Amino acid sequence: GQQVQQSPAxxxxxxxxxxxxxxxxxxxxxxxxxxxQRPGGSLVSLFYNPSxxxxxxxxxxxxxxxxxxxxxxxxxxxxTDSGTYLCALERxxxxxxxxxTFGHGTILRVHP
Amino acid sequence: NAGVIQTPxxxxxxxxxxxxxxxxxxxxxxxVFWYRQTIVQGLEFLTYFRNQAPIDDSGMPKERxxxxxxxxxxxxxxxxxxxxxxxxxxxxxxxxxRRGQEQYFGPGTRLTVL
Numbered sequence: 735g736q737q738v739q740q741s742p743a744x745x746x747x748x749x750x751x752x753x754x755x756x757x758x759x760x761x762x763x764x765x766x767x768x769x770x771q772r773p774g775g776s777l778v779s780l781f782y783n784p785s786x787x788x789x790x791x792x793x794x795x796x797x798x799x800x801x802x803x804x805x806x807x808x809x810x811x812x813x814t815d816s817g818t819y820l821c822a823l824e825r826x827x828x829x830x831x832x833x834x835t836f837g838h839g840t841i842l843r844v845h846p
Numbered sequence: 847n848a849g850v851i852q853t854p855x856x857x858x859x860x861x862x863x864x865x866x867x868x869x870x871x872x873x874x875x876x877x878v879f880w881y882r883q884t885i886v887q888g889l890e891f892l893t894y895f896r897n898q899a900p901i902d903d904s905g906m907p908k909e910r911x912x913x914x915x916x917x918x919x920x921x922x923x924x925x926x927x928x929x930x931x932x933x934x935x936x937x938x939x940x941x942x943x944r945r946g947q948e949q950y951f952g953p954g955t956r957l958t959v960l
Binding site: 765767769775776777779782820822832833834835836837838839 | 877879881888889890891894896901902905937939941947948949950951952953954
């Protein structure tokens with residue numbers, strides 16, 4: 735089955751609303767990253783957050799290893815936040831492979 | 847720091863031709879990863895080098911795909927006899943050589959096979 739599941743698949747907001755994006759995983763992990771991608775654009779790392787809570791401006795990432803989930807909270811959304819948000823994890827397999835396994839992403843659209 | 851550099855940004859090939867994609871990792875990073883992104887499959891791992899040595903190529907199609915890292919400043923991904931299903935964005939990433947390190951991605955190469 736899919737090791738990394740993101741929800742919702744898509745989300746539409748009015749500017750100023752908050753958003754909560756979820757990433758659930760079925761394996762133990764070494765690392766967790768959240769990325770942002772515009773259509774046709776490159777992956778921009780938002781957070782490297784293997785555990786705990788991190789803040790960056792209007793963004794907050796929380797990873798709870800025991801519950802096998804990570805979330806990305808966007809407060810006071812802006813139209814420029816529109817794009818795809820991807821979570822990715824490095825599985826803890828005992829071997830130092832380093833490869834990331836990605837979720838399918840949440841497509842966010844913020845209307846003015 | 848210029849970040850991870852990938853060239854070319856776009857490449858169009860005819861079916862059956864060869865395509866070579868280039869990646870220059872961030873200076874000082876000794877782990878280099880290749881991924882492929884398509885609309886249907888999403889982002890998939892292809893292969894991984896550490897200190898120029900191939901470590902894990904479990905995501906590489908066994909035929910026609912090969913990757914090398916001849917020195918610490920660049921890696922190449924070569925696709926022989928390209929097929930339309932190879933059309934994708936190929937992404938390169940690098941990180942420090944320790945377990946569980948943050949990966950930094952390049953802008954990608956969009957390969958279109960006609």
